[in-house]
Structures are given as structure tokens and as C-alpha cells.
Amino acid sequence: GENVEQHPSTLSVQEGDSAVIKCTYSDSASNYFPWYKQELGKRPQLIIDIRSNVGEKKDQRIAVTLNKTAKHFSLHITETQPEDSAVYFCAATLNTGGFKTIFGAGTRLFVKA
Amino acid sequence: NAGVTQTPKFRILKIGQSMTLQCAQDMNHNYMYWYRQDPGMGLKLIYYSVGAGITDKGEVPNGYNVSRSTTEDFPLRLELAAPSQTSVYFCASSTPGFRASPLHFGNGTRLTVT
Numbered sequence: 001g002e003n004v005e006q007h008p009s010t011l012s013v014q015e016g017d018s019a020v021i022k023c024t025y026s027d028s029a030s031n032y033f034p035w036y037k038q039e040l041g042k043r044p045q046l047i048i049d050i051r052s053n054v055g056e057k058k059d060q061r062i063a064v065t066l067n068k069t070a071k072h073f074s075l076h077i078t079e080t081q082p083e084d085s086a087v088y089f090c091a092a093t094l095n096t097g098g099f100k101t102i103f104g105a106g107t108r109l110f111v112k113a
Numbered sequence: 114n115a116g117v118t119q120t121p122k123f124r125i126l127k128i129g130q131s132m133t134l135q136c137a138q139d140m141n142h143n144y145m146y147w148y149r150q151d152p153g154m155g156l157k158l159i160y161y162s163v164g165a166g167i168t169d170k171g172e173v174p175n176g177y178n179v180s181r182s183t184t185e186d187f188p189l190r191l192e193l194a195a196p197s198q199t200s201v202y203f204c205a206s207s208t209p210g211f212r213a214s215p216l217h218f219g220n221g222t223r224l225t226v227t
Contacts, residue, residue, distance in 0.1 A: 001172070006155075032213035043203060043218040044156070051212070089155060093213040098163040099144060100171065101216060105155040 002027040004092050006104030013080050014112050021075045021107045023090035030092040033066060033073050034101070038087045047088075048075070080111045115139050119204050119219035126194040126226045134189040134222050136204030144207045145187035146171075146216065147179065149200040156203065162187055194226045 003026040013019050025033075031052035036044035050057045050064045050073065057064050061080075066073040077084055090104040120135045138145065143164045148156040148171075158171030162181040176198060178190040191198060201223050205216040 034215055036216075043220050044216075045218070046215040049215060095213070098161065098167075098169060099207070099209045099213045100158065100161060101146070101213070102158065102172070103148075103156040106153075 002030055002092055002094055002100070002102040004090060004102050004104040006090050006107055008107060009105065010108045010110070012110040012112065015080060015082060017080055019075075019077045019080055019084070019109055019111075021088055021090065021109075023073050023075075023092075023104050025071050025073070025092040025102075027092070027094055028068075028071065029096075030094040032093040032099075033064070034091050034093070035064060035075050036089045036091065036103075038089065038106075040086075044089060077109075080109075082111050082113050085109055085111045117204055117206055117217055117219035119202075119222050121222060122220070123223045124225070126191075126224065128194060128196065128226060130194050131190070131192050132194070132224075134191075134202055134204075134224070136187045136189070136219060137185050138187075138204075138206040138217070139185065140206060140208070140217065141184065142206035142208040142217070143184065144209060145181065146205045146207075147177070147187070147189045148203045148205065149173065149198075150203060150221075151200050159189065159202075191224075196226050198224065199226045200224060 034049040038044040063076045093101045146161040147159040160179040204219045
């Protein structure tokens with residue numbers, strides 16, 4: 001089955017710096033890659049997603065890149081702010097007779113003011 | 114639109130007890146999912162359903178059962194609770210057509226088994 005690995009598990013940056021979180025997936029049939037942000041005690045919420053026919057996608061300070069050949073995808077947050085502090089999850093979705101989303105273990109991002 | 118509603122929010126069970134975690138969505142989504150999130154960990158897929166009457170196992174189905182008699186409801190049943198089932202349980206829904214779509218999560222149920 002699909003396996004998603006995520007690094008680093010913890011990331012601490014200074015306010016205004018950039019943060020990069022990297023993920024790899026194992027099943028080449030995965031074709032949809034969402035990223036979720038989870039604040040403490042809250043539910044995960046989608047922040048950006050990318051499909052396998054696209055190499056990069058941006059939304060204001062957030063961007064995601066996908067390398068299908070290497071089965072890598074990354075989240076880039078620029079000009080980080082304290083409110084970006086949260087746990088970020090990457091995920092991969094594949095269709096095995098039904099769409100199934102498998103998550104990475106998460107990255108805890110601390111943005112220091 | 115309430116979205117995905119989970120009840121209860123918190124529950125403490127003794128070992129061997131059983132309970133049902135409720136999940137309902139009012140978005141007419143065909144797909145529904147159950148995930149568990151252990152402290153400091155990612156989300157593991159327990160079961161999912163592509164529509165009423167159809168369910169399938171995820172990554173960690175042992176110790177759980179599900180049913181999907183209606184589009185709106187997707188309850189998760191724990192028959193013999195064990196300490197290893199202490200976790201936060203999230204229900205989610207989505208509405209993929211030909212392509213995958215994002216998950217909409219409920220607020221979670223925090224379960225402690227002692």
C-alpha cells in the first residue's frame with residue numbers, strides 16, 4: 001500500500017524566514033497531494049493541494065512543488081509569521097477502487113517572533 | 114451547513130467496554146472516512162466508505178467496525194476497548210468525482226481507554 005514519509009518532524013524558524021517541509025510517497029498511482037495545517041487541539045484543514053499533472057502551485061506565501069519521477073513533493077512557506085506555527089501534514093491520494101488518502105507523520109513548525 | 118459533526122467530544126472507557134463514535138455530514142458527500150491520531154503522530158486511516166452500503170478497510174482496521182446505511186452517517190464501533198485505542202478520532206468526508214478532492218474533517222472525538 002501507499003506509504004508517505006515526511007521530514008523534518010520538527011522545524012524552528014525565525015519570523016520572516018522561509019520554511020520547507022519535504023515528503024516522499026511510494027505508490028506511483030498516487031495523483032493528488034494535499035497539505036493540511038492543524039493548530040493545537042483543532043481539526044486538520046486544507047491549505048494547498050497539487051495534482052500529478054502540475055509541477056508547482058502557489059497561493060500567496062505558500063507554494064507546493066511535485067517531482068513525479070522522484071516521488072517527492074514539498075511545501076514552501078515564505079515570510080513566516082507566528083500564526084504559521086502549527087503541525088503540517090502532507091498526504092497522498094490514490095484510487096484503488098475508491099479514493100484513499102494516506103498521511104505523513106507531520107511536521108511541527110515553530111515560528112519565533 | 115454544519116459540515117462534519119462528531120459526537121461525543123470526549124469519552125473515557127474502561128478496558129473491554131464498547132462504544133460507538135458518531136459522525137454525520139450534511140454536505141451530501143459520498144465519501145466518508147475515519148482516521149485516528151495518536152499523540153504527536155500523523156493520521157492513520159481506519160475505514161472508509163465510498164457511498165451508502167459500501168465500506169472498506171484502511172491502514173489500521175483491527176478492533177473497529179463501521180457501517181454506512183445512509184449517505185449522511187458513518188458510525189465507528191469499538192467492541193472491546195483496549196488501551197492501544199486511546200487516541201483522537203477524526204471523521205472526514207469528501208466528494209470526489211473523476212478526481213480526488215480535499216477532506217473535510219470533523220472536530221474529533223478524544224477517547225481514553227483505561
